[in-house]
Amino acid sequence: MRNRILQFALVFLVAGGIIWGLYQLGYLFYVLTISATVVPLAVIMIIFIENRTAESTIAWFLVLIFLPILGVIIWLMFGRNPRRRRRNRRSHDERKLLKQAIRPVRSLAVSELPPNHLKLANTIRNFGGGGVDVHTASEILTNGEETFPAILDAIRQAKHHVHIQYYIYRNDETGKAIREALIERLEAGVEVRFMYDGLGSYMLGENFLRPLRDAGAHIAAYDPISSPLFIFTANFRNHRKIVVVDGKVGFTGGLNVGDEYDSKSKKFGFWRDTHLRLEGRAVKELQATFLDDWIYAQIESDDTWETFAGEETIHQYFPKHDVASDGAIQIVTSGPTSKDPAIRNALIAAIISAQRSIWIATPYLIPDNETMTLLRLAARAGLDVRILTPGKGDSFTSYYGTRSYFGPLLKDGVKIYTYNRHFIHAKLFLVDGKIGAVGTANMDIRSFVLNYELMAFLYDTESAEQLERDFIADFDVSIQLSSNDYVKRPLRFRIFESLSRLISPLL
Incomplete structure (x- = not known):
């Protein structure tokens, strides 16, 4: 070095x-x-x-x-190589001490899994994933109409703390509704820590944040664009969406906070997305992820590892809260400074484990060679491989970059569906109808390598069954693309795809 x-x-x-x-x-x-x-x-x-x-x-x-x-x-x-990004030495040490202090209370065992899923869970863990927990209840929240009321309800019931983190947080009707709920809890004596990505939420100004700050909220921007180190951090964004209430209830998934995510945008109209509500032991993994990011990003507060994991505080932020469940949950996180691309490796391991079907929903499909090859091989081997992408894109390069990968997939038997009700932003993965994954990572190189991401893997849960039902409903309102239709696309589309494909490794 x-x-x-x-x-x-x-x-x-x-x-x-x-x-x-x-x-x-x-x-x-x-x-x-x-x-x-x-x-x-x-x-x-x-x-x-x-x-x-x-x-x-x-x-x-x-x-x-x-x-x-x-x-x-x-x-x-x-x-620039993400492994060379600059880190504050103090925050690095504090994060390391936090990780050591909370190790005894985290979900580390995998032995409680059924034998048919034990090998996959161990493989994911060996590549940097978390432990597997069978004491957590999960609930799929379909679209903004289910997600935002559930988050607001949880916030309003908070007794000790609310931790909230988003890549994009808008100053609009949806964003203000959550802000007012947070202020109400602050006035009741509840701690609030509010974190947003400095680039994704760059429009979130002091006029929006001041009422929160005046009410006593701790606020942090993750790698803000005003930082003199922005040139070193611009490409490495925190794409996670996390809400933790009292260390007992947590949320993650595809939805940011804004009117468009609640289907109130004239540009996008109906917005299809999926979020996940967790209650129980696995919430500790969401909490650990949030606090790791918080200690790195916060500059206004004096929070240290002892604030959250000291002898007198650890059971406030990591309480014992086991809930009966019908399956198991495994939280996987990764980022540009991770030793391995854990989420990418977890998805590859799941693809390899498939016996019957592989269903994927992603707004952006820019896979690496290994993922692309495994999907093609799975389809050739006779598995039911389906990929659901938007029929309408939110970015020219990502839309046509995604479509540039359709040809080889279609040729080998992968079924490509384009969503026909405006835009789909859900990041979903389902293997054999039994193993599901919901979270923040797209099926693209940026999510695999450059962004800080989080996925929750679901083993034999009712939530995995709900994912299957949602997939079927989405396929019913989508258009299945045929190889013949793809080959006959206009020349200008081919040019757009080729140009977008050329820079896709940079996206």
């Missing part, structure tokens, strides 16, 4: 020395010319040494060759 740092430092030192020398001699034209050549070449050398995937390396090479100056700026903000 030290040698690599010295190599990079030497490259930039030499380049900087040449540019400075020429500038001192007055050769401004040569300075600009060499700057546009040497610096991109230095970045290309860095990317080459990092041994990235071939697709990512080639994509960056093309950007840097044809758009050298702009390419360097883009690389600085979006292309």
